[in-house]
Amino acid sequence: MVSSAYEEEEAIRADASRRLISILADGGERLLRLQADSVGSALAGQLGKVEAPQTVGDLMSAMWQLPLVYGALLEEMAEHARQSYHIMSRVQNELVDLACDSVVQNGPAVAEAMSAGNVLFADRRHRSVVINFPDRRGMIARSRSRSV
Numbered sequence: 010m011v012s013s014a015y016e017e018e019e020a021i022r023a024d025a026s027r028r029l030i031s032i033l034a035d036g037g038e039r040l041l042r043l044q045a046d047s048v049g050s051a052l053a054g055q056l057g058k059v060e061a062p063q064t065v066g067d068l069m070s071a072m073w074q075l076p077l078v079y080g081a082l083l084e085e086m087a088e089h090a091r092q093s094y095h096i097m098s099r100v101q102n103e104l105v106d107l108a109c110d111s112v113v114q115n116g117p118a119v120a121e122a123m124s125a126g127n128v129l130f131a132d133r134r135h136r137s138v139v140i141n142f143p144d145r146r147g148m149i150a151r152s153r154s155r156s157v
Contacts, residue, residue, distance in 0.1 A: 021114050028107050036100035040093060047089040051082060 025111050032103045039096045
């Protein structure tokens with residue numbers, strides 16, 4: 010019976026570890042994918058609308074086209090920031106769920122440990138053993154007075 014309870018606790022810990030790694034890995038993967046999409050769309054989408062300058066005149070006109078791109082680019086960046094926040098929020102919620110599940114699963118073991126501690130404390134109080142240490146200062150003073 011003891012070994013099966015121990016094996017069950019180990020299985021619970023292993024499951025919690027797997028869930029923790031899975032939550033963090035999935036969240037990290039979603040964030041990396043979002044970042045890659047952000048960079049890809051910024052380079053290909055909005056900046057691709059600006060025509061490549063062929064002459065100095067084209068270069069000057071390209072400078073005037075940039076403010077048109079900024080609005081759409083900032084809007085896209087805001088959307089990606091919003092999505093990033095939602096990803097992180099979801100990861101945090103999953104971690105809180107994992108922590109709460111772990112507390113609930115380990116509740117019986119904690120209760121058992123606390124009751125065992127209470128039993129030891131009550132036994133100690135019941136025996137009320139007082140340890141009598143000799144007075145060290147008195148012993149040192151007596152030994153000095155004898156040696157003088």
